[in-house]
Amino acid sequence: MSGITFRNVIKRYGKGAKANQVIHGVSAEIGDGEFVVIVGPSGCGKSTLLRMVAGLEEISAGEIAIGSRVVNDVEPAQRDIAMVFQNYALYPHMSNYDNMAYGLKIQGVPKAEIKQRVDKAAKILELSHLLERKPRELSGGQRQRVAMGRAIVRQPQVFLFDEPLSNLDAKLRAQTRLEIQKLHRELGITSLFVTHDQVEAMTLAQRIIVMNAGVMDQFGTPEEVYNRPATTFVASFIGSPPMNLLKAAPGVRSGQILGIRPEHIVVGEADGWSVNVEQVELLGAERLVYGRIGDEQIIARVDEGQFAPKVGDTVRMSARKDKLHWFDAGSGKRAE
Template identity: 80%
Template sequence: MASLSLRQVIKRYRTGKTELQVIHGVNAEIADGEFVVIVGPSGCGKSTLLRMVAGLEEISGGEIAIGPRVVNQLEPAERDIAMVFQNYALYPHMSVFDNMAYGLKIAKVPKDEIRTRVDKAAKILELGHLLERKPRELSGGQRQRVAMGRAIVRQPQIFLFDEPLSNLDAKLRAQTRLEIQKLHRELGITSLFVTHDQVEAMTLAQRMIVMNAGHMEQFGTPEEVYNRPATTFVASFIGSPPMNLLHHAPGNRPGQILGIRPEHLDVASDGWPVQVETVELLGAERLVHARLGDEALIVRLHEGEGAPAVGSTLTVRPRQDRLHAFDATTGQRL
């Protein structure tokens, strides 16, 4: 196992005379054994950053270190990492055992050692009864576990996960998230996990890197990112539904954006009068989509609170200790 350091990491692509910078000076110190999630929308640079750690993309500037070694010039095979991809990349003609053992055979690991490592990984991932099957005989979730097993047997210093759950349905995604958490607790290997799904990020991460257009907007625990977003982008991206960001709320100052999460608006006899447009029923709670003047606003109502009629006026009071202020020009937290 090892720590992972990203120091002013930059990525540029050149096409003819044109140069495009897609990663802008990312800095992050990831501790030995830590599980860090890189999250952001499509095209934000999160997979590019992961591929630079893996050695699949060259670094245009800065340093990447695994433990004490700067790995900028090292080939992927020399970095002692194992990667789990979105598409599983299993050999269809090989059994589960042979898929998991393939990398060890290429590395000329002794047969007894291969059997021991594969059996241990199969036990952890509950694949023992599937070792003789071919990938076509497996479900999507089982194939993903085989791909993780292939990474585990390598006994790497760092695991890299590139959106590994994207091909699974919602139920399997939730189940596999729990398996990944369990796996990390058992193995304790430093892990970097890329996803565009902020719920996935919040549930898996010990700390998370929030990316936007090649910039690292925030690096912190899920609680820090949710409760004290560093920018309006983070506030709007993390949270389902996202934070309300208001330019013209009562009491707001010029040049400032006021932020309030939907669950921190309480129905009250006095406060902000909002016009109800639609009401979403989500099991034990409801989301009220409304307007405060000319701005959209979402209010989360919990079980037992009556649903307002569409077209009616609802009065809500923001919790003062849960208000957030952002600079209207830069989007930075004030």
């Protein structure tokens, strides 16, 4: 097993003055056996970064190393990685066993060893009773587990996951997340997982890379990214609903932006901002209260049993003083 190192990695499409740079000097050290999620909106460069690790995209500048070996010029097949894609890409005419075993057969692995590896992977993924079926007889979640099993039997140094849960419904996504966590605990293989879903990032990752327009805005644990976002982009992207970012509310410092999570706003106290309530959303045991301070929107999360205003009310909202975040209004970077 091996870690992954990015050293000032740059990706450009085209050459000369018309070149379009899409990755801007990413540097990061992913430890041996670590599970890292790359998260960001569409077009931020997260899949491009993953594809450069896989060897499916050329690196314009900088270095990528797997373990101690720089792989810039190493063919994909020689990088000792296994990928799981959004599309399961299973052979419909083959049994699930044969789908998982096919790559090993091509490599000339002995039949007894193939069976041992496939049986072990099937047991980990709870697929043993489904090996003789065809992919069409399985649910979407089961097909994705077969695709993961096909990657596991390779016994690679690194797993690369490219939005593997995007085609699943909400219930299956949650179930498959648990299976991926269990898989990582069992195997301990270095894993790089790309997603646009911040819930997947927060629940799966040991550490998260947050990408923004080809730039790595932050690399940290889920707790660090949520509790101490490095930029206003991270603050607004991680968290549902996102962090409130206030520029003109009373008490905001000149040249700075005040960030406050919805759960850290107190509704109904005597002091604080005067807020006109525009919408209230019921989410089971909690409500989201949407309002405005002048021209700026503010969202508060109200737990069951707490004071819940109605649409059209004017209420007071105040922020917990120990939960304030300050950002530079020009750069968007965290202000200590």
